[in-house]
Amino acid sequence: MLNRRKFIKASAFTSVAGLVSQQLLTNEPEEAVLNNPVVISTWDAGLEANKAAWEVLSTGGRALDAVEKGVMVTEASINCCVGLGGNPDREGRVTLDASIMDENYNCGSVAFLERIKHPISVARRVMEKTPHVMLVGDGAQQFAVAEGFPLESGELSPDAKKAYENWLKKSEYKPVINIENKGHGPFAPQQLENGDWNHDTIGMVAMDAKGNLSGSCTTSGMGFKMRGRLGDSPIIGAGLFVDNEVGACTATGQGEDVIRVAGSHSVVEAMRSGLSPEAACKKIIERIVRIKKEQAKDIQVAFIAINKKGVVGAYALHKGFSYAVRTTKGEQLIKPKHYFK
Ligand code: SD4
Secondary structure (H helix, E strand, O other): OOOOOOOOOHHHOEOOOOOOOHHHEEEOOOOEEOOOOEEEEEOOOHHHHHHHHHHHHOOOOOHHHHHHHHHHHHHHOOOOOOOOOOOOOOOOOOOEEEEEEOOOOOEEEEEEEOOOOOHHHHHHHHHHHOOOOEEEHHHHHHHHHHOOOOOOOOOOOHHHHHHHHHHHHHOOOOOOOOHHHOOOHHHOHHHHHOOOOOOOEEEEEEEOOOOOEEEEEEEOOOOOOOOOOOOOOOOEOOOEEEEOOOEEEEEEEOHHHHHOOOHHHHHHHHHHOOOOHHHHHHHHHHHHHHHHHHHHHHOOEEEEEEEOOOEEEEEEOOOOOOEEEEEOOEEEEEEOOEOOO
16 A cells, blocks of 8 residues: 655665665655655664664554664664764763654653763653653763663773874864764774765654654764753754654754754644645755855755655755665665755
8 A cells, every 4th residue: 555646766775684885875756655664864874773773663663662772773883973982072072962752742852961872762761751851961871870871981982082183183173064974074084985984963753653753863963062062963843853743853964053943843843834844854954044144055954854644855955965764665875955056
């Protein structure tokens, strides 16, 4: 019972687990109405994360469990900048932000959290076990430890250490467009040559077999940020928003510019007004362009979204962004449309 206006070509999908190749990288179909369940997530690493989410979704599990399990893969990956392997702040310490939201407007987040491997799971505990939505810093860490999360060493990963030492030479905060897909930044050229690309954020939204939506977002934030800086990822409505009546959205890129337009919430509201997920993402990207004017050329922001029919879509400011889709048809890495040509 396919319910779609425009088919995604079957050839664009693959069922070969673990295969990440150029063949998978396709342009976004204008509109893809997919059967549920479906999961989408940001950047190339989304393919691996989606596999774990799919294990939950394909066996009738809840979208909330899928989006937690999915991004945990990325948080745990040693080749990845999302969790404790990420770039530190300018004082040399890795501080993590994460948020999660279910189909009943329940949400939880942690921010400025240190030495905990799975901030997304702590965010879920905040949601499920406290009367609060958000815990930050020492309080978030205390809560995590009380909940049984091990306190990790706080050592930088070898790549992050190298990147930090290089950064210290100039001590200049200058985010690089699409750095999320390029490892520890311009500081790890050998990684780029090897194609061993990483990123510092993963956002994921999913619809389960019952048609319920949930989302998650987890990050080490912008590398070499000021100490105490939070991005959009832990802020409900900015880095993530889920409205089970309408759709769900998550963001990646320059968090400050996602926050100022309440990005993910704005995308969901645009879908509520009748726009497709792609058109809704585009509308809010264009709003950022209007606000930032010339400066929009120097930042990357991207949104991915899903609506209540299972239609997925995305839009980015600049090229270079990718997102991963997983459905009953297989997996796909998509390059969505972008504002600057
Ligand atoms: C932040 N939005 O901390 C995050 C960074 C990001 O891919 O998405 N990088 O601002």
